[in-house]
Amino acid sequence: MTQLYALTGKLAELQAMADTDDEGLKEALQHAMDEIAGDFNEKADNIVMLRRNIESDVTAIDNEIERLAELKRIKSNSVTQISDYLRRNMEAANIKTIKRPLFTITLAAGREKVIVDNEDAVPDELTVVKSSIAPDKTAIAAKLKEIREHNEAVRKRMAAGEDAEHELIEEPAYAHLERGDSSIRIK
Structure with a gap:
């Protein structure tokens, strides 16, 4: 075959x-x-x-x-x-x-271990602050799509002869949209 x-x-x-x-x-x-x-x-x-x-x-x-x-x-x-x-x-x-x-x-x-009875009463110098910062990919995707749609509309107007180049929004350097691989659906 x-x-x-x-x-x-x-x-x-x-x-x-x-x-x-x-x-x-x-x-x-x-x-x-x-x-x-x-x-x-x-x-x-x-x-x-x-x-x-x-x-x-x-x-x-x-x-x-x-x-x-x-x-x-x-x-x-x-x-x-x-x-x-x-x-x-x-x-x-x-x-x-x-x-x-x-x-x-x-x-x-056995090893001695600390049991905290009241977390609010522990002095600040004996605490650890944990925080994390991560990009909000959903919000970034929405913003990038908004910019793309705006620029496509402006380019259509420019193709029709309108002077609208100054309305184009520069695409950010911090992120871009990329299409993933296509998929096969079998039902």
Whole structure:
């Protein structure tokens, strides 16, 4: 089976040749384009089926990731519970160290930690201020579109002979609009 890009090239060549006055040639070209379009559609079907297979693999992988994450959470909780069980019993028995052939278990005193009872009463010199500044891309997009639409309207007026060049708004250097890749929708 021919590759999709090859079919695309053939179709483009035939479409370029279709601009002729010879009815017989036009009919032959149209027949050839219909045949290539059929092959193109079949290839597109195959690509969509391949895409669906890969999507199902991605879904299965996502499900496995969720299952493994849950298993990890359960195992981590078990480790914490077992360690806590040993710690509580060592504390109750007042045992600080257990020496075994493969490892040594030591009951270490916990670190001191600060518990803030009233945040409003903490002096300013003992606080940290956090803030973040980020561009508002929605507002920037709206402003850039507004400038583009204004300039397009002014350019149309200028093309019609009006002297309106002084009304053009300079596009900002801090951002620009860029169209993303087109997408395929399959329903």
